[in-house]
Each structure stands twice: as structure tokens, then as C-alpha cells.
Amino acid sequence: MLNHTELQLLTDAHVFDDMTDKQIKIYTAAIEVFAEKGYLNASTKEIAAKADVAEGNIFSKFTNKRGLLNAIIEPVAKSIFPETLSSFTDSEPIPKDLSLHEFVDSLVKDRMDFLEDNQDVLKIFISEMVYDDQVRQQYLSKFPDAYWHTINDNLNLLKATHKMVNWDNWEIMQIMWSLIGGMVISFIFFHIQPTDKAVNHAVAALVKALNPRL
Amino acid sequence: MLNHTELQLLTDAHVFDDMTDKQIKIYTAAIEVFAEKGYLNASTKEIAAKADVAEGNIFSKFTNKRGLLNAIIEPVAKSIFPETLSSFTDSEPIPKDLSLHEFVDSLVKDRMDFLEDNQDVLKIFISEMVYDDQVRQQYLSKFPDAYWHTINDNLNLLKATHKMVNWDNWEIMQIMWSLIGGMVISFIFFHIQPTDKAVNHAVAALVKALNPRL
Amino acid sequence: MLNHTELQLLTDAHVFDDMTDKQIKIYTAAIEVFAEKGYLNASTKEIAAKADVAEGNIFSKFTNKRGLLNAIIEPVAKSIFPETLSSFTDSEPIPKDLSLHEFVDSLVKDRMDFLEDNQDVLKIFISEMVYDDQVRQQYLSKFPDAYWHTINDNLNLLKATHKMVNWDNWEIMQIMWSLIGGMVISFIFFHIQPTDKAVNHAVAALVKALNPRL
Amino acid sequence: MLNHTELQLLTDAHVFDDMTDKQIKIYTAAIEVFAEKGYLNASTKEIAAKADVAEGNIFSKFTNKRGLLNAIIEPVAKSIFPETLSSFTDSEPIPKDLSLHEFVDSLVKDRMDFLEDNQDVLKIFISEMVYDDQVRQQYLSKFPDAYWHTINDNLNLLKATHKMVNWDNWEIMQIMWSLIGGMVISFIFFHIQPTDKAVNHAVAALVKALNPRL
DNA sequence: CATGAATGAGATTTCATTCAT
DNA sequence: GATGAATGAAATCTCATTCAT
Numbered sequence: 050m051l052n053h054t055e056l057q058l059l060t061d062a063h064v065f066d067d068m069t070d071k072q073i074k075i076y077t078a079a080i081e082v083f084a085e086k087g088y089l090n091a092s093t094k095e096i097a098a099k100a101d102v103a104e105g106n107i108f109s110k111f112t113n114k115r116g117l118l119n120a121i122i123e124p125v126a127k128s129i130f131p132e133t134l135s136s137f138t139d140s141e142p143i144p145k146d147l148s149l150h151e152f153v154d155s156l157v158k159d160r161m162d163f164l165e166d167n168q169d170v171l172k173i174f175i176s177e178m179v180y181d182d183q184v185r186q187q188y189l190s191k192f193p194d195a196y197w198h199t200i201n202d203n204l205n206l207l208k209a210t211h212k213m214v215n216w217d218n219w220e221i222m223q224i225m226w227s228l229i230g231g232m233v234i235s236f237i238f239f240h241i242q243p244t245d246k247a248v249n250h251a252v253a254a255l256v257k258a259l260n261p262r263l
Numbered sequence: 264m265l266n267h268t269e270l271q272l273l274t275d276a277h278v279f280d281d282m283t284d285k286q287i288k289i290y291t292a293a294i295e296v297f298a299e300k301g302y303l304n305a306s307t308k309e310i311a312a313k314a315d316v317a318e319g320n321i322f323s324k325f326t327n328k329r330g331l332l333n334a335i336i337e338p339v340a341k342s343i344f345p346e347t348l349s350s351f352t353d354s355e356p357i358p359k360d361l362s363l364h365e366f367v368d369s370l371v372k373d374r375m376d377f378l379e380d381n382q383d384v385l386k387i388f389i390s391e392m393v394y395d396d397q398v399r400q401q402y403l404s405k406f407p408d409a410y411w412h413t414i415n416d417n418l419n420l421l422k423a424t425h426k427m428v429n430w431d432n433w434e435i436m437q438i439m440w441s442l443i444g445g446m447v448i449s450f451i452f453f454h455i456q457p458t459d460k461a462v463n464h465a466v467a468a469l470v471k472a473l474n475p476r477l
Numbered sequence: 478m479l480n481h482t483e484l485q486l487l488t489d490a491h492v493f494d495d496m497t498d499k500q501i502k503i504y505t506a507a508i509e510v511f512a513e514k515g516y517l518n519a520s521t522k523e524i525a526a527k528a529d530v531a532e533g534n535i536f537s538k539f540t541n542k543r544g545l546l547n548a549i550i551e552p553v554a555k556s557i558f559p560e561t562l563s564s565f566t567d568s569e570p571i572p573k574d575l576s577l578h579e580f581v582d583s584l585v586k587d588r589m590d591f592l593e594d595n596q597d598v599l600k601i602f603i604s605e606m607v608y609d610d611q612v613r614q615q616y617l618s619k620f621p622d623a624y625w626h627t628i629n630d631n632l633n634l635l636k637a638t639h640k641m642v643n644w645d646n647w648e649i650m651q652i653m654w655s656l657i658g659g660m661v662i663s664f665i666f667f668h669i670q671p672t673d674k675a676v677n678h679a680v681a682a683l684v685k686a687l688n689p690r691l
Numbered sequence: 692m693l694n695h696t697e698l699q700l701l702t703d704a705h706v707f708d709d710m711t712d713k714q715i716k717i718y719t720a721a722i723e724v725f726a727e728k729g730y731l732n733a734s735t736k737e738i739a740a741k742a743d744v745a746e747g748n749i750f751s752k753f754t755n756k757r758g759l760l761n762a763i764i765e766p767v768a769k770s771i772f773p774e775t776l777s778s779f780t781d782s783e784p785i786p787k788d789l790s791l792h793e794f795v796d797s798l799v800k801d802r803m804d805f806l807e808d809n810q811d812v813l814k815i816f817i818s819e820m821v822y823d824d825q826v827r828q829q830y831l832s833k834f835p836d837a838y839w840h841t842i843n844d845n846l847n848l849l850k851a852t853h854k855m856v857n858w859d860n861w862e863i864m865q866i867m868w869s870l871i872g873g874m875v876i877s878f879i880f881f882h883i884q885p886t887d888k889a890v891n892h893a894v895a896a897l898v899k900a901l902n903p904r905l
Numbered sequence: 906c907a908t909g910a911a912t913g914a915g916a917t918t919t920c921a922t923t924c925a926t
Numbered sequence: 927g928a929t930g931a932a933t934g935a936a937a938t939c940t941c942a943t944t945c946a947t
Contacts (some may be wrong), residue, residue: 089303105908105943105944179393179394226445231442232437256440257472285931316933319935322918323931328917520936532939534912536938594710604822607818610766634909658872659868659872675862
């Protein structure tokens with residue numbers, strides 16, 4: 050069973066909004082089965098059984114097994130990067146005096162929360178990104194535009210105010226996301242819970258790594 | 264086709280030693296197909312066709328489709344971590360006055376070379392680690408003993424001589440391997456070649472991140 | 478095609494109760510093919526063809542080729558021994574003054590009727606008992622308890638009233654079942670119909686053989 | 692491994708006479724494997740392995756897997772019935788004053804000895820007779836001529852001297868062979884050793900059953 | 906709409922037999 | 927002759943998808 054938080058988040062994202070009860074049952078059952086066995090090893094029969102629904106429903110509601118996968122992946126794909134810094138952009142604009150530590154700390158911890166709340170779906174997303182070139186292409190094309198803008202602004206601001214090392218934004222991003230990704234993968238695939246201490250050390254490491262004065 | 268370097272490495276590892284010509288053709292064809300489509304999406308029929316060999320041949324040497332996968336994965340799994348610091352331990356022992364920069368630089372660049380030479384097989388290995396819990400268990404159990412010892416010694420030495428921050432070795436390793444992994448994944452799955460500049464920045468980032476005096 | 482009587486018996490045993498039309502067609506086709514070629518020489522493809530059904534159907538109902546065999550064998554296995562003397566025990570209890578001739582005659586003729594009605598399935602059952610150790614173990618363990626009790630009572634009664642030779646019940650049973658088995662095998666495998674005269678002589682032989690006064 | 696007696700008998704029957712060492716190794720290995728797994732479940736690879744011989748030898752020496760089976764079955768098929776009463780016919784002619792008990796006793800015990808000495812080969816023979824219609828036809832046609840003559844003479848003699856019931860010879864034979872067969876099958880397939888007592892009771896049963904004066 | 910029986914393409918695997926060495 | 931790698935037909939089984947009821 051998906052935990053309450055995970056379901057709540059899906060609800061918040063209005064994923065369920067125009068789904069019937071059966072669709073929701075199929076959808077949540079699929080998340081569990083895909084996460085446990087992987088997309089390719091999961092059978093529509095098993096999903097239908099877990100959803101307590103006739104197999105045919107999957108196809109009338111999601112067209113395809115692949116359509117079901119997409120319905121699951123799409124919301125995560127959208128929120129994995131885009132929402133990242135929304136905390137800064139939407140409600141309150143980026144503060145001019147943003148410190149490097151604040152920036153890194155909020156980014157890392159926000160994503161740790163996201164991880165905690167979306168384990169299963171993230172696992173499915175990562176697995177398919179790794180396994181399927183089509184999925185890779187499909188979701189790669191979605192990131193840049195919206196996200197790049199926001200993050201570039203942030204990084205440029207930090208550089209301009211000499212709070213961050215003057216490397217390519219892409220390199221900086223890779224360094225930041227590598228550390229986040231390392232914790233995500235450790236957690237999802239090797240069940241190593243990121244402790245507060247470890248997260249703080251990762252933040253400290255990033256702050257030092259990106260400090261321009263060293 | 265596998266590039267020359269990759270084949271050379273397999274030859275060095277005596278992987279081909281008790282294989283006939285056709286078995287080698289199967290083996291290399293399988294690497295290509297598995298890397299391109301993923302293990303589950305690859306069919307033995309396609310592998311046999313690409314190897315220009317009768318399908319039955321696969322099974323007389325490798326028992327199973329899974330046996331073929333293992334034959335491919337095993338050599339990488341063994342060399343992905345263990346050999347890592349062999350440069351220090353085997354020929355020349357760890358120098359007492361090892362600097363943090365030397366340590367990080369050699370570790371990172373050695374693994375970048377390894378990546379360059381084993382793209383396809385690494386891709387297969389990573390994909391299966393991500394996709395298959397069994398593979399995860401199977402290879403997880405192999406790492407620790409031999410590897411942990413070497414790396415712990417190195418980290419402890421650096422800490423003792425106040426050249427490295429005094430965090431848990433596990434945390435330090437996760438930070439280092441996350442950065443390496445980030446570049447590996449960018450390269451393998453998104454075809455982003457790690458430029459010398461990017462690698463050097465990653466090394467610099469790590470050195471700063473782990474510097475105890477900040 | 479299975480003859481009418483054979484199908485009737487299966488219907489009576491509610492074998493067909495939760496089967497669709499196509500599944501029944503598979504089941505009866507399988508009996509014919511297994512009986513003709515033996516389980517191992519029969520292919521699911523041929524069974525499906527004879528049933529005029531897609532091959533996959535076999536597996537959705539019967540799981541396995543072996544599952545199909547079991548579905549066929551089980552009903553015979555249950556009725557080959559257990560029901561044997563039910564004529565005496567169920568409707569009318571064993572008469573105290575049961576004569577040896579009555580006992581043997583009813584036993585033999587009842588089994589000859591059973592044979593007539595279940596040729597194909599008996600052939601399959603016997604063939605698998607002979608060919609497959611697993612089947613042997615599987616069905617051996619099912620006989621004793623229910624059956625032994627009934628038959629022992631009968632034999633003990635006949636011995637107590639000095640109507641039957643005082644040998645081990647097991648020996649007596651072996652002698653009786655050998656004669657029955659001989660006719661069964663002659664019929665099933667060599668197409669030698671047991672004539673009334675031959676059956677009567679067999680009964681006479683048994684009665685004399687087991688007569689205590691000789 | 693075949694026991695000594697069984698090998699001795701094959702030697703006596705000159706089965707090995709024009710076989711090379713390798714052929715003999717294949718032959719005896721095949722008997723073991725066929726007896727254990729059945730002809731269809733035995734693979735030529737396993738036989739070759741057990742014979743410690745390259746697989747190709749099987750085909751150069753016995754043409755076929757089937758040819759190997761035939762080479763094994765043929766000698767038993769010939770001796771299962773034909774030699775039966777050779778004790779009487781060859782060295783010493785049938786005594787005019789042959790008693791029913793002598794006749795039955797010698798027949799039954801001779802076959803019990805035969806059984807003891809040829810378990811594996813008999814098991815193979817019976818299994819294939821039951822499983823394969825071709826084998827059935829092939830060996831059925833061989834019995835009658837030689838054997839019928841001898842046995843008919845014996846039965847007719849006993850009938851003429853009023854020592855045996857006046858039933859069809861075929862019926863008498865079926866009764867005799869059923870009892871023998873019952874013990875053979877119990878032994879071979881259910882590992883129930885025929886004790887002296889059980890054999891004697893079977894003989895007694897037959898003598899009584901065929902006694903004309905009851 | 907909902908159901909789940911039916912479909913059949915396709916996947917893995919086995920194995921007797923051949924034949925180059 | 928001896929070997930065992932190579933063959934490829936055939937077998938069992940899975941499963942997304944369709945569609946009659």
C-alpha cells in the first residue's frame with residue numbers, strides 16, 4: 050500500500066482529479082507493482098488483481114500498459130526539477146541577499162522531503178530513465194526550458210554577488226545534483242536512510258565546494 | 264561494435280580464455296544488444312542474429328539468458344570498486360605524505376578512464392542494479408570486504424594527518440562516489456562527455472568539500 | 478473422439494463444472510492425444526489444434542502441460558480404488574453372509590465396467606504411473622487410508638467366516654488385482670476385449686485360488 | 692551401476708560379443724539412465740557423460756537414440772517369453788508325468804529369477820511397451836511363433852492328463868502371466884520385493900485356480 | 906460500461922543429430 | 927575413429943491486448 054503522504058501528494062497535484070474510482074485503484078496498484086518488480090516484469094494481470102478490477106479496465110482507461118506507466122511518470126517528471134525552486138519564485142521572489150548556504154540548504158532539504166514523499170514513483174521514474182531510451186528522450190526534452198531559467202537566475206545572482214565559484218552553471222548543477230542524486234539512489238535502491246547529520250554534511254560539502262574564496 | 268579498448272580489457276581479464284570464436288561473438292554481441300535495449304528488452308534471437316550464430320549456442324555455453332548476463336556483469340562488478348585504489352596499494356604503497364588533492368585526483372581520473380573503457384558494460388551493470396533486486400543483492404555482498412579495507416585505510420590516514428574533514432568514512436565515500444557517479448550517469452545515459460575542465464572542477468570541488476580547514 | 482459413456486462419467490464427477498466450452502474442448506482433446514501418443518510425446522500445439530483453440534488457452538486454465546495431465550488423472554486416480562467396494566459400503570452394508578464368489582464376482586465385474594467406461598483415461602493414468610516416478614509417489618500416497626480400511630474389513634470378514642484362505646491381506650489383494658490388472662492391460666494396450674467367458678473364468682479362478690478348503 | 696548379475700547375464704547372452712569397449716560403456720550407461728528417467732526423459736548428453744564418452748559416439752555406434760533403445764530392449768524381448776520353458780525343452784524334454792504344481796512352480800520361480808537379474812532392462816522394456824505403440828507392435832509380432840508352440844504343448848499335455856482345467860490356453864496363460872506380471876510390476880515400480888512366502892502363495896493360488904477337480 | 910475468456914505472437918530453452926577438426 | 931561445438935526445429939509458456947457477452 051502506498052503511504053498516506055504519497056497519496057496525499059498525488060491528490061495535491063490534482064493527479065486524481067479527472068479519474069474515476071477504478072482508475073485511481075489501477076493507478077495506485079500500478080505504482081506499487083511497478084516499484085516492486087519494475088515495469089517490464091510487472092504484468093497487467095497482477096496490477097488488475099491488486100487493484101481488484103478486471104484486466105480490461107486497464108486498457109479502456111489507460112490505452113496501454115505504457116500509457117499507465119506514462120500516467121504515473123509524468124507528474125514526477127514535472128515536479129522533479131521544475132518545482133525545485135518554486136519556493137523562491139512563486140510565493141516570495143528570490144531574496145537579493147540570498148546566501149550560498151541558504152540556497153544550497155533549501156534546495157537539498159526540499160529535495161530530501163520530495164524523496165521521502167515520492168519513493169515509489171521516483172523509483173519507477175529512475176528505473177525507466179535508466180532502462181528505456183525512449184523514456185529518456187521523452188522526459189529530457191521537458192526539463193530545460195522552464196527549469197533552466199529559474200536556476201540560471203539563481204546561480205547568476207550568486208555568482209554576481211561573489212557568493213559562488215565562477216564555474217559553468219551546468220557544472221555547478223551537476224555537482225549539486227550529483228550529491229542529491231547520490232543520496233536518492235542510496236535510499237531508494239539500497240535502503241540507506243539519509244540521516245540529518247549526513248544531509249547536513251552534504252550541504253556543508255556543497256557550500257565549501259562552491260565557495261569562491263578557496 | 265565494441266571499440267578496441269573495451270575488447271582489449273576483456274581479453275586482459277582472461278574473459279575469453281575458454282571460449283570458442285562463436286562464443287566470443289555471442290558475448291560481444293550480447294554486450295551491444297543489452298547495452299542498447301536493456302537485458303529484458305533484448306531477445307536471445309536478436310543476440311544470436313547479431314553474432315551470426317545459431318540461437319542454441321547461447322545456451323550450451325552460458326546455460327541461460329541470465330547466465331550470459333552474469334558472464335558480462337561479473338568482470339565489471341569485480342573491477343568497479345576493488346581495483347579502484349590498486350594503483351596505490353599494489354605497485355607502490357600509499358605514500359605517507361599523500362595529499363588530499365593527489366588522492367581525490369587519482370581516484371576520480373582513474374574511474375573516468377575506467378568509464379571511458381567500459382561504457383557498454385557499465386551501462387548494463389548499472390541498469391541491472393537499478394532494475395533487478397536480485398542483481399543488487401548479488402553484487403552488493405561482494406564489495407565490502409576487500410574494498411572497504413583499502414579505502415578505510417586511505418581515509419583514516421588522511422584524517423590522521425589532518426588533511427581531510429573528520430566525517431564518517433561512509434559519508435565521505437558517498438560524497439566522492441556521488442560526484443563520480445554523477446559524471447558516469449551523465450555520460451552513459453545522456454551522452455555528456457566529461458570534459459577535462461569539468462573533471463578538474465569536480466576534483467577541485469571535492470578537495471574543497473573535504474578540506475578540514477574550512 | 479471420446480465415447481459418450483466416458484464423457485458422461487466426467488460430467489457426473491463435476492469435472493466440467495467450472496470450465497468454459499473451450500476448456501472442455503481442450504480437456505477432451507488432451508485425453509485423446511495423451512492416450513494416443515503418451516504425455517511426453519503429445520505437444521500442447523497438437524492438443525490446441527485438435528481442440529480448435531488457441532494454444533494459450535491451455536495455460537490460462539491448466540497452468541501447465543502437467544496441470545492439464547493432473548486435471549485428467551486426478552478423477553480416475555480417486556475412483557480407481559476407493560469407489561471399488563462402495564457398492565457394498567454406501568447403499569447397502571456388507572452382508573454378513575457374503576459369499577466369496579459374490580465378493581470376487583462383484584469386485585471383478587465392477588472394475589470391468591469401470592474399465593469399459595474409462596479406457597483412455599486409464600491408459601493415461603497407467604502410462605504415467607509406469608513412466609514417471611513423481612506421478613507414482615503422488616498417487617500412491619492417496620490410496621491407502623480410505624481404501625485399505627474398507628477392503629481389509631471385507632477380507633477379514635471372509636476369513637473369519639472361513640470363506641477365504643488365511644493369507645496376508647496384502648497377498649490376497651495382490652492376487653486379485655493382478656488378475657484384474659492383467660485383463661485391463663490386455664484390453665488397453667493390446668486391444669484384447671475381455672469376453673464374458675474370460676471374465677467368468679477369471680472369477681472362477683480367483684474363487685478357487687482363495688478357497689480355504691483346498 | 693548395474694549389478695554384477697545383470698552384467699553377467701548380458702555377457703551370457705552374447706550381447707557384448709561384437710561391441711567395442713566404448714559401445715559397452717554406452718550400452719550399460721544407457722540402461723541405467725533409461726531405467727532411472729525413462730527413454731524420453733533421458734538425454735543422449737547425460738548418457739554420454741555417464742559413459743565417459745563423447746556424445747557423437749552414441750550415433751556412430753547405434754545410429755540413433757532409438758537404435759540404442761532397441762539394442763537394449765531386443766535381448767530382453769527375446770528372453771522374456773521364449774526362454775521361459777527352455778529348462779524343459781532344451782536339456783531335458785518335458786516329462787510325461789509333469790504335475791501341475793511342478794509346471795507352475797518352475798514357471799513362476801524361473802521368471803522371478805529372471806526378474807531379479809534384469810530389473811533395469813525389464814523396467815525399460817515395460818515402460819516402452821506401455822508408452823509407445825510402435826514398440827508394442829514391434830515386439831508383439833515376435834512372441835507368438837516360437838513361444839506359443841512350446842507353451843501350448845505343455846498346456847495341452849496337462850489338460851490331456853486331466854491335471855489342468857479345460858479352459859482356452861489363452862485364458863490360462865493370461866491368468867498365469869497376470870499373477871507373474873503383478874509381482875513384477877509391484878517389484879519394479881513399487882519396490883515391493885516378492886518374498887518366498889508370497890511367491891509360494893502365488894504358486895499355490897495358481898495351482899488351485901487351474902486345478903480341474905474343483 | 907465491465908468483464909475476463911480468448912488470442913497468438915514471441916520469448917526462452919532443450920536436445921538429437923551432424924560434421925569439421 | 928573420436929570429439930564436442932554447432933545447429934535449428936520444436937516445445938512450453940507468458941502476456942498485452944481484444945472483444946463478445
